[in-house]
Amino acid sequence: MSATNHAQKIKQDSKDYLTTALFQLLQTKCLNEIKITDLVKRAGVSRMAFYRNFETIDEVLIEYFEPKIQSLFDAVILQIPTTQKLQELAYFFNEFSSELTLAVKREYEFIIQRIFNKHMTKFYFDEAPKRWPTIKENELVYWTHFMSAGIYAIWKEWFLDMDRSTLVEVHDLINKFQNGTALLLLADKKTEK
CATH class of the missing domain: 1.10.10.60 (Homeodomain-like)
Known part of the structure; x- marks a missing residue:
């Protein structure tokens, strides 16, 4: 060596x-x-x-969680079929459930949320202009932050109380929120004309 x-x-x-x-x-x-x-x-x-x-000590956790969250987003960004995406999500939550619970309990969840937000922002800035090209850039910035915070909150709520809804139900709900809010922005464009 x-x-x-x-x-x-x-x-x-x-x-x-x-x-x-x-x-x-x-x-x-x-x-x-x-x-x-x-x-x-x-x-x-x-x-x-x-x-x-x-x-800093925070960097130890960032380096640990970054590749795990990145791989989850890679599955979404690669536009894999929904069933495979749901399998990736289920694997993620199963594999890291004790670590995510500990993050909430020991007050370092903000690190995971920061990594999540970074990847959500990248995802939406790459994906939204293709799907909804008429959304203005400043609206896209605010919408991305809105969606990121909301999606994180939904996943956290589901994760802490998995008995309330299935993974499929939560995934479908997030899709409805995403598409619904984007369509509202697009509808505003039509009424402005």
Whole structure:
């Protein structure tokens, strides 16, 4: 193994140890109660190892959740059939249910929501002009934020109380909200003429 590969392996190991340690600490503490000193001690790495990889503790969680949420959006963006999309959603919620519950309980859900919003914004800015080309850019910005916050709230509500509705019902409801609000914006265009 070359020196570069060895250094990369050590760097990745440090990240893995820090991530594991952070989730262990989050079992009993809220995110804002955890200090870098606590984290590096639990992970068995130096402060220098932490700062070689991250600037803040939040970044550990961002790096952990970003690829998971990205893969979920990739399934949507690739325009896969609805049944496959629903399978991806079901897998996501099953696979990460304890982590998402912990995020709410330990007050770092804002990190997941920020990642979600970033991907929603990208999705809508890529997709909406194709589907609804007459929506003005400033309306698209506001509509995207409105949809992102609403969709996140719906998924969170469903996730915390899955017995109320099926995954299919929630997916269909989100589609109705998305299409309905977009059509309202388009209807305004027709009445303005």
